[in-house]
Amino acid sequence: MTKMSVRDKLAILSDAAKYDASCASSGSAKRDSRKGGIGSTEGMGICHAYAPDGRCISLLKILLTNFCIYDCSYCINRSSSNTRRARFTIEEVVDLTLQFYKRNYIEGLFLSSGVIRSPDDTMGEMVEVARRLRIDHGFKGYIHLKTIPECDPVLLEQAGLYADRLSINVELPTDSGVQRLAPEKKPQTIRRAMGTVRGAIEERGERTIKTKRKPRFAPAGQSTQMIVGADPTPDAIILKSSAQLYSSYHLRRVYYSAFSPIPDASAALPLMKPPLMREHRLYQADWLMRFYGFANDEILEGSSDGMLDLAIDPKLAWALRNRHFFPIDVNRADREMLLRIPGLGTKAVAKILQVRRYRTLRLEDVGAIVQSIQKIRPFITAAGWSPGGLTETENLRVRLAPQPEQLSLF
Amino acid sequence: MSEKARQFGEQFTVSLESETDFVGWRAAARALALAGTPSSAVTFLTPSATSQSLFAEASSPLPRPDDDVTFSISKVFVQKAETASHHSDPDRYNFLYHLLVRVLDEPNLMKIASDSDIRRLEAMVKSVRRDAHKMHAFVRFRKIGDADATEDDGRYVAWFEPDHFIVEREAGFFMRRFAQMNWSILTPKGSIHWDRETLSVGPPAKRSDAPADDATEELWRTYFSNIFNPARLKVKAMQAEMPKKYWKNMPEAALIPDLIAGAENRAKAMVAAMPTIPPPTHAAIRERHWSAEMDDTGETPPPPADDLESLRKQSETCRLCPLHEPATQTVFGEGPANARLVFVGEQPGDKEDIAGKPFIGPAGQLFDATLEDAGIDRSTVYVTNAVKHFKFQPRGKFRLHQKPNGDEIQTCRWWLGQELKLIDPDLTVALGATAAQSLLGRSVAVTKERGQLLESREGQRVFITVHPSFLLRIPDEKRKAEERDRFRDDMIAVRELMAA
Numbered sequence: 030m031t032k033m034s035v036r037d038k039l040a041i042l043s044d045a046a047k048y049d050a051s052c053a054s055s056g057s058a059k060r061d062s063r064k065g066g067i068g069s070t071e072g073m074g075i076c077h078a079y080a081p082d083g084r085c086i087s088l089l090k091i092l093l094t095n096f097c098i099y100d101c102s103y104c105i106n107r108s109s110s111n112t113r114r115a116r117f118t119i120e121e122v123v124d125l126t127l128q129f130y131k132r133n134y135i136e137g138l139f140l141s142s143g144v145i146r147s148p149d150d151t152m153g154e155m156v157e158v159a160r161r162l163r164i165d166h167g168f169k170g171y172i173h174l175k176t177i178p179e180c181d182p183v184l185l186e187q188a189g190l191y192a193d194r195l196s197i198n199v200e201l202p203t204d205s206g207v208q209r210l211a212p213e214k215k216p217q218t219i220r221r222a223m224g225t226v227r228g229a230i231e232e233r234g235e236r237t238i239k240t241k242r243k244p245r246f247a248p249a250g251q252s253t254q255m256i257v258g259a260d261p262t263p264d265a266i267i268l269k270s271s272a273q274l275y276s277s278y279h280l281r282r283v284y285y286s287a288f289s290p291i292p293d294a295s296a297a298l299p300l301m302k303p304p305l306m307r308e309h310r311l312y313q314a315d316w317l318m319r320f321y322g323f324a325n326d327e328i329l330e331g332s333s334d335g336m337l338d339l340a341i342d343p344k345l346a347w348a349l350r351n352r353h354f355f356p357i358d359v360n361r362a363d364r365e366m367l368l369r370i371p372g373l374g375t376k377a378v379a380k381i382l383q384v385r386r387y388r389t390l391r392l393e394d395v396g397a398i399v400q401s402i403q404k405i406r407p408f409i410t411a412a413g414w415s416p417g418g419l420t421e422t423e424n425l426r427v428r429l430a431p432q433p434e435q436l437s438l439f
Numbered sequence: 440m441s442e443k444a445r446q447f448g449e450q451f452t453v454s455l456e457s458e459t460d461f462v463g464w465r466a467a468a469r470a471l472a473l474a475g476t477p478s479s480a481v482t483f484l485t486p487s488a489t490s491q492s493l494f495a496e497a498s499s500p501l502p503r504p505d506d507d508v509t510f511s512i513s514k515v516f517v518q519k520a521e522t523a524s525h526h527s528d529p530d531r532y533n534f535l536y537h538l539l540v541r542v543l544d545e546p547n548l549m550k551i552a553s554d555s556d557i558r559r560l561e562a563m564v565k566s567v568r569r570d571a572h573k574m575h576a577f578v579r580f581r582k583i584g585d586a587d588a589t590e591d592d593g594r595y596v597a598w599f600e601p602d603h604f605i606v607e608r609e610a611g612f613f614m615r616r617f618a619q620m621n622w623s624i625l626t627p628k629g630s631i632h633w634d635r636e637t638l639s640v641g642p643p644a645k646r647s648d649a650p651a652d653d654a655t656e657e658l659w660r661t662y663f664s665n666i667f668n669p670a671r672l673k674v675k676a677m678q679a680e681m682p683k684k685y686w687k688n689m690p691e692a693a694l695i696p697d698l699i700a701g702a703e704n705r706a707k708a709m710v711a712a713m714p715t716i717p718p719p720t721h722a723a724i725r726e727r728h729w730s731a732e733m734d735d736t737g738e739t740p741p742p743p744a745d746d747l748e749s750l751r752k753q754s755e756t757c758r759l760c761p762l763h764e765p766a767t768q769t770v771f772g773e774g775p776a777n778a779r780l781v782f783v784g785e786q787p788g789d790k791e792d793i794a795g796k797p798f799i800g801p802a803g804q805l806f807d808a809t810l811e812d813a814g815i816d817r818s819t820v821y822v823t824n825a826v827k828h829f830k831f832q833p834r835g836k837f838r839l840h841q842k843p844n845g846d847e848i849q850t851c852r853w854w855l856g857q858e859l860k861l862i863d864p865d866l867t868v869a870l871g872a873t874a875a876q877s878l879l880g881r882s883v884a885v886t887k888e889r890g891q892l893l894e895s896r897e898g899q900r901v902f903i904t905v906h907p908s909f910l911l912r913i914p915d916e917k918r919k920a921e922e923r924d925r926f927r928d929d930m931i932a933v934r935e936l937m938a939a
Contacts, residue, residue: 035658036657036658036661039658039661039662039665040661040665041665043661043662043665043666044665044666046666047665047666047667047668048668061615061616061618062615062616062617062618062619063614063615063618065619066619067616067617067619067620068616069612069615069616071612071615073572075572075575075576076576076680077576077577078576078577078663078681078689078691079676079677079680079681080663080666080667080668080677080698081667081672081673081674081677081695081698081699081702082667082668082669082671082672082673082677083671083673083674083675083676083677083680084668084671084673085680086663086666089662090666091662098724098727098728098729100721100724100725108717108720108721108724108725109717109718109721110715110717110718111715111717111718125658128655128658129655129658129659129662131580131582131595131617131620132579132580132581132582132595132653132655132656132659133578133579133580133597134579134659203764204764213729216764217755217756217763217767217768220766220767220768221767221768221795223767224767224768224792224793224794224795227793228793228794272833273765273833275833275835275836276831276833276834276835276836276837276838277765277767277792277793277831277833277838279836287671289668289670289671290670290706290709290710291709292709292712293712293714293715294709294712294714295714296714300709300710301710302670302706302710303670303671305671305673318835319835324834325833380552380553383550383552384550384551384552384553386550387547387550387551388551388553390553393553394553395553397552397553397554397555397558398552398553
């Protein structure tokens with residue numbers, strides 16, 4: 030076999046990495062290179078480019094290798110696939126990361142890998158990439174390591190010393206889904222690894238009041254990803270699963286990845302268009318749980334099929350099912366209530382709370398604070414404004430749903 | 440405030456030294472505001488505006504405020520005004536003075552987000568910050584110097600076109616990030632240069648001053664085109680964050696039209712492709728790595744183990760009830776296999792679920808302390824739970840403990856029964872109602888049967904007391920102390936039973 034060029038390897042191993050949704054580079058400890066080395070992280074993530082799929086490119090997201098002993102039917106790298114295989118050396122990954130970083134293409138590295146030989150061998154090499162970057166090159170940029178759950182906990186410990194973020198994919202929203210589509214993976218092993226990471230973060234991150242020391246172990250926390258649409262799990266179960274994951278492992282994020290067509294797909298899992306709108310609605314619902322005080326079982330309460338409405342956002346859908354809750358008085362209601370109003374985000378709510386200490390808000394004032402007052406009007410009262418029967422009108426959903434794009438015969 | 444300026448209807452013109460001469464604006468604005476000058480009587484000019492006007496206007500002499508008159512203003516105003524002063528709006532300094540006069544009159548104005556002037560200020564601030572953020576993101580350095588030289592020997596030069604006057608303002612970001620590199624960022628609004636020690640600011644530059652290529656860009660383009668998923672085309676989402684105006688200075692952007700044009704056919708081809716036959720390596724991998732995999736689904740009780748360690752191993756894959764799915768792991772009992780005394784709690788909590796060990800959370804710590812008080816050597820006893828998976832309700836970042844139901848207790852009794860059979864202790868202590876129910880096979884009112892010596896389903900001796908978490912939940916301090924004493928007395932009774 031002739032030797033493959035770095036460029037060929039990069040083509041194969043970035044193509045193989047694109048099904049991981051995360052590209053976050055935010056929320057880590059502050060570092061810079063004024064005392065040596067290269068790079069910085071300042072808290073806010075930076076998206077250095079966007080691909081035509083609308084996804085941010087913040088990190089060099091690649092696999093160390095796409096050879097893999099697992100046979101997960103949704104995955105391009107499964108052992109039964111005929112995809113082209115490649116393998117970076119540790120040094121090649123380190124070089125690429127530094128070359129890209131110095132030209133300001135990236136915030137850092139997101140390294141994942143297929144599993145070769147054994148989980149420990151593969152994880153050991155990934156940790157070595159991170160170690161060389163951090164120690165040998167003084168790299169202060171962002172490192173995200175996709176952790177192999179079956180590896181020795183000692184390797185997890187080391188990974189957390191060099192990486193900003195660790196992530197372990199739960200793969201699918203339910204254990205039965207994992208059993209069916211990723212039969213070699215063990216959901217308990219995955220959860221136990223996430224538990225180990227949470228334990229390590231808590232142990233190293235305990236701050237004393239005096240020093241306020243930033244956590245040194247994976248300072249950007251841990252995250253996970255689940256594939257949506259590869260199995261028939263309804264959204265209500267997905268959200269329940271997310272809520273359990275957030276509360277159990279204190280995750281920064283759960284990523285939802287719409288099951289996407291891959292080259293050389295498995296006969297066991299027919300392809301379809303990726304459910305992008307569903308994925309979007311799940312993220313909105315996830316936000317409702319994390320920032321708007323919604324319990325996971327509240328979001329789809331009263332829905333017949335446990336699925337999020339694709340035509341309207343989940344907060345509006347909830348409001349339409351719970352009209353007795355409205356209208357809400359923007360001059361009196363507390364924060365928790367204001368957050369329930371469709372079309373009002375957390376920033377707008379903060380502004381309303383501040384302004385109303387000095388002025389009584391009229392509808393126009395609310396309109397000046399928010400993006401669009403149309404969606405909000407039926408759900409609030411303000412000085413000189415009451416929606417009257419508007420809140421109860423039958424066709425409110427139709428009036429508030431975005432109009433589908435006009436199509437014409439061609 | 441002085442009324443002089445207003446009386447004469449005097450007009451003031453202030454020429455600022457540079458586009459970003461906020462310090463000059465601030466000094467002039469302070470003097471003018473102290474003199475009570477209305478914003479209609481003041482015009483601020485920046486160099487670009489001055490050079491465009493027919494008469495290069497000199498600054499008018501500013502009113503001299505009385506020495507003893509001062510004023511202070513909200514810090515937020517100063518910060519936001521400073522940021523807005525970098526905006527390219529030629530009217531910005533006049534607007535900021537107008538706002539200053541208003542804020543002096545209405546001290547809470549900065550907090551009125553619905554006010555139209557505040558909205559204008561916020562929009563300017565946001566636009567400057569966005570421009571700065573895009574500069575951090577979209578600057579692309581090209582390396583000049585000997586191609587064979589090490590990476591650090593070269594100089595990295597970028598051409599960037601910001602909307603606002605932000606080049607100097609953002610120098611710090613690049614200095615912190617690329618402190619050990621030599622670099623220059625050239626823009627039509629000025630340039631900055633760093634030589635690993637000092638920053639120098641230069642005049643506006645031209646695109647042709649920057650290098651035309653860098654060999655690494657070929658690799659970067661390879662990455663850009665391969666990380667794109669053609670099945671997820673979302674052109675609008677891309678352009679919202681990376682507007683076309685930036686594309687001409689980004690080496691990867693030239694690929695975008697072709698990637699978009701080919702996307703639909705690539706996605707269709709993937710869906711239409713027929714499944715292939717797995718490569719020969721697949722069978723070899725299965726033979727080597729997965730042939731020994733056991734098919735233990737954990738859905739039925741395993742054959743009884745001969746020793747405690749094997750039993751613990753078996754319990755790891757337990758799926759006898761639905762509690763295993765949300766929980767992290769089976770939390771099996773802990774302690775010597777030849778223990779004479781066994782304590783049974785209810786179920787693991789949050790801490791136990793993560794660590795995989797029983798009795799390490801707050802209730803476990805209280806339990807340990809009480810045993811010590813009562814003179815029982817913790818290292819000689821075996822501790823376990825009636826239910827071995829944590830049952831909880833998620834609440835944001837926390838998990839609320841939920842009581843296991845009768846079915847769950849009954850199902851998990853199989854494991855507890857095996858543990859007790861293998862250990863065969865002299866005495867088992869049920870901590871709380873769940874443990875008592877599991878051991879006795881009936882529902883137990885702990886308050887009534889506390890302190891009694893009863894018989895388990897298998898005929899072993901069982902002592903009933905409360906669960907230590909009950910003590911933690913008592914809000915009244917006096918009652919809490921009383922209950923702790925009672926619990927300690929129970930433990931002393933247990934010790935005496937063991938000694939008897």
